[in-house]
Amino acid sequence: SQTIHQWPATLVQPVGSPLSLECTVEGTSNPNLYWYRQAAGRGLQLLFYSVGIGQISSEVPQNLSASRPQDRQFILSSKKLLLSDSGFYLCAWSGRVDEKLFFGSGTQLSVL
Amino acid sequence: AQKVTQAQTEISVVEKEDVTLDCVYETRDTTYYLFWYKQPPSGELVFLIRRNSFDEQNEISGRYSWNFQKSTSSFNFTITASQVVDSAVYFCALSEVNNFNKFYFGSGTKLNVKP
Numbered sequence: 001s002q003t004i005h006q007w008p009a010t011l012v013q014p015v016g017s018p019l020s021l022e023c024t025v026e027g028t029s030n031p032n033l034y035w036y037r038q039a040a041g042r043g044l045q046l047l048f049y050s051v052g053i054g055q056i057s058s059e060v061p062q063n064l065s066a067s068r069p070q071d072r073q074f075i076l077s078s079k080k081l082l083l084s085d086s087g088f089y090l091c092a093w094s095g096r097v098d099e100k101l102f103f104g105s106g107t108q109l110s111v112l
Numbered sequence: 113a114q115k116v117t118q119a120q121t122e123i124s125v126v127e128k129e130d131v132t133l134d135c136v137y138e139t140r141d142t143t144y145y146l147f148w149y150k151q152p153p154s155g156e157l158v159f160l161i162r163r164n165s166f167d168e169q170n171e172i173s174g175r176y177s178w179n180f181q182k183s184t185s186s187f188n189f190t191i192t193a194s195q196v197v198d199s200a201v202y203f204c205a206l207s208e209v210n211n212f213n214k215f216y217f218g219s220g221t222k223l224n225v226k227p
Contacts, residue, residue: 032213034214034215036217039118042219042220043118043203043217043219043220044203044217044220046214046215046216046217049214051213059214063176072201087156089119090157092215094207094213094215100147100159100162101149101159101207101215102159103149103157105154105155105156106155108155112126
């Protein structure tokens with residue numbers, strides 16, 4: 001069966017520090033991968049999605065970047081965090097076109 | 113423009129009441145998928161239902177039911193005889209086949225069910 005791992009669960013970082021959140025998927029190949037952010041009390045904002053290795057599309061210009069070095073690995077990064085980067089980050093994957101989205105357990109990022 | 117609109121930010125009901133969560137979507141694709149997800153306080157999103165654009169049949173699953181109407185671009189979700197465990201944030205989402213299968217979520221509706 002397929003599983004998605006996302007870590008860390010919580011992270012507290014100072015303003016200006018770098019960020020690296022990792023997500024891996026098991027039990028499937030060539031998944032579509034997604035990063036979402038949920039600000040406190042807000043909805044889900046699509047940040048990045050990837051349909052294959054090295055293929056990244058950005059939905060919202062911002063202080064973050066994403067990379068997909070391997071088929072089932074998706075990384076969210078920042079060189080210098082801003083206060084506004086605080087939020088709940090969710091990694092997700094989907095298979096075929098009509099598949100549903102499967103979510104990781106999320107990372108609560110607090111930038112202080 | 114917002115592709116998925118959930119106008120109800122927060123709803124409070126008393127246990128055993130019925131409640132309907134509204135979802136209105138916008139797309140130019142003829143083939144698309146609609147979803148509902150539940151986000152309990154733990155944070156992880158739980159899949160509830162998927163509906164494709166060619167299937168307008170309403171669906172019932174226990175106390176949950178969904179009303180899909182293409183004419184009004186709506187995909188509403190009703191919980192019958194609500195329970196405290198139904199308290200969560202509920203998200204409606206749209207996936208467009210011709211748009212790289214990106215999933216767009218509404219802003220969510222927080223449902224509070226009081227005992």
